[in-house]
Amino acid sequence: MTQDVEALRTAPADLPASLRDVVEYRKSGLSLNHVVGCPLDCAYCVRHLFDNYDMKRPHLVMDDEAAVVALTTHWAFRPHRTPIQIFNRATDPFLPRVKDHLHKTLELLDGKGLTNPVLVISRWRVNREDVERMERLTSLKLTVLVTWSGIDDDRIEPIDSAIAEKTLATLAAHAVRTKRILYWRPIIAGINDGDDVIGRARELARLADATVFTGLFHRGQIRAHMRSIGVPDLYDSAPRRKIMPRLVERNILDAFGDQPIFRKTSCAVAHAHGLADYNGHLGIERICDICPAGQVEICAAAHAEPSRELITALAGEAGLVTGTIEIANGRILVEDSTEQQRYFIQHATGFQVHDKSHPHLPGRHGRAEEGWE
Template sequence: MKTDILLRKAPPDLPSALRQIVDYRKSGLSLNHIVGCPLDCGYCVRHLFANFEMKKPHLVLDDDAAVRELVEHWAFRKDITPIQLLNRATDPFLPGVKDHLIRTLEILDGKGLRNPVLVITRWRVEPDDIQRLERLSNIKLTILVTWSGIDDTRLEPVESSIAEASLHTLRATASRTKAILYWRPLIAGINDTDAHLARARDLSEQASATVFSGLFHREEIRSYLRSVGFEDAYPEVARRKILPRDLEARILTAFGGRPLFRKTSCGIAFAHRSADYNGHFGLKDVCDICPGAQVERCATAHARPTPERVHELARECGLSLDHIGVDDRRIEVKNSTEQQRYFIQHALNYQVHDAVLPHFPRRHGRAEIGWS
């Protein structure tokens, strides 16, 4: 089925960062051949790509060509590399977009690939969509349904009831396709009341797992929120997501031992009964809330790589061999890019950190705001 006619072609003056449709992120090699979104979430990462004003989805490249670019990328590994679809500049279940989403999934599945595939949405997932998704037989598909409970339209104009309905539909009709309650962004003083936490706990029963995370508070996002009259959520901007220590403690108490995960890949691993492809097991304080069965899976798969294997992968991605160390927790490198770190991390199921960007104990890779 040819779907290109459903969307306009992207304009020639599209920012160069958005014309690069494949890039590496922590949760996988990310394919973004559609850009533009009308949902207007004030904290959207599209602010970082100068694309927030493009309200209609546009096609950068057709689905077949986009998949070719993905699987021919130097970092792609069959059955290993996690894949993210349409997570940077649109919502994959928007009208018009979702036909391309499902067609792209069908192309990947038709290649016999068994890679984990992540699709993140806050929009409507309908029974007909799930019927098509359930026909996929190879890829390990996870739908991460974003829910926040935020009712301030400057931050989030989309009703949270839409995500709630999608979760209920997935629970009722999906089997092979796994659903995760993607509880984000949690913002202190905005959507962290006892009622919010109780509602998230109730919704968690509709999903295979729940993953919670905080707010990206970059300068571009803060500037936009100020422009629409929203007072700064936090006193500073930060490179990493912000989720204060006290808020996390309240979340853990509210969930009372129900399956809850700090990291996306951990929730996905639990849903599919596999080991975490990001190798967080080496960081024991990340795993201290995980169900025992999941800890056992990750422990079985956790193997400290040899220096020779790490050096082989480092050469493959162009990373200097001068400053590489390996211990029982992680691989430490220097002067690296995210793409280099995540490539090695996914190839080995083992954490890779840059010495300049350390992960401090019990902060779980988050910004220091609310922890110092």
């Protein structure tokens, strides 16, 4: 390894167990997080949920070789199919020194000839040398999602959005094989949903292969932190799902018109690569009503209800009780499941999997109730 890679400190022994386990299943893929800690101080960061927000310096949990082994031997990993995310839970992948681990991890996976989709999410600086190194990959389907919000309240987001704008421009100028997405998030009613921000998002979208817009996780821990730094409550509730009020969505869609924009990350990734959505959103009423016709055709051609035998076998692998599984209205319905169990089956079948206790209501697109009552 290079000197820069060796400069990362080893994670402390008392690191929370949720972060010491470096592989976790999330909706957009099997997530690898063997570097933890971030100095960027975005107040809404999910690190609040992992008791890691106060670790400002990145630390190494294990080396890249061991991390790749942990990922590729994980019970849920499927070569050439399972979507992968790298450093999306507890650090930014393009921070100094962290990006050396990112590049090494990508190269180790690519060296195995794997063609899995790989998502890398960042709001930090991606320079031309980074792009050139990623462009040398030959197998992985790599997508860089450039997080941009347009938020100008330093208490909520101290990082200048101009950094993400420059990153997107650098990718647009030098990336071909590596796909780029404008990841417009978090959109917060009354904070960054005005006409000026929407207009800037439309301009930036022209630099991207696809654009995703999404709302705010307003969990209890995040709301408590916001209060502690003097930010009034952004919403009334603290639900498990992201908040994206109906009127905010309507204003954004009206402004974008025929310019492609997607509600779901995997839809944008699929569009950027010309592939079917690995999350199978096509089966859910009205999620895909804003997608380009050509993308809907690609997804429709690949969307097929899996056999009960296959679902039962996958549920067994995931340790899920199979006796209560139903298939109805474009989705697989299960009970008493975890997110990891559902997403494993979902990615293995390309078909939506929902728990009956958390139904997706028509037109809500898996979002929280606030703003939709």
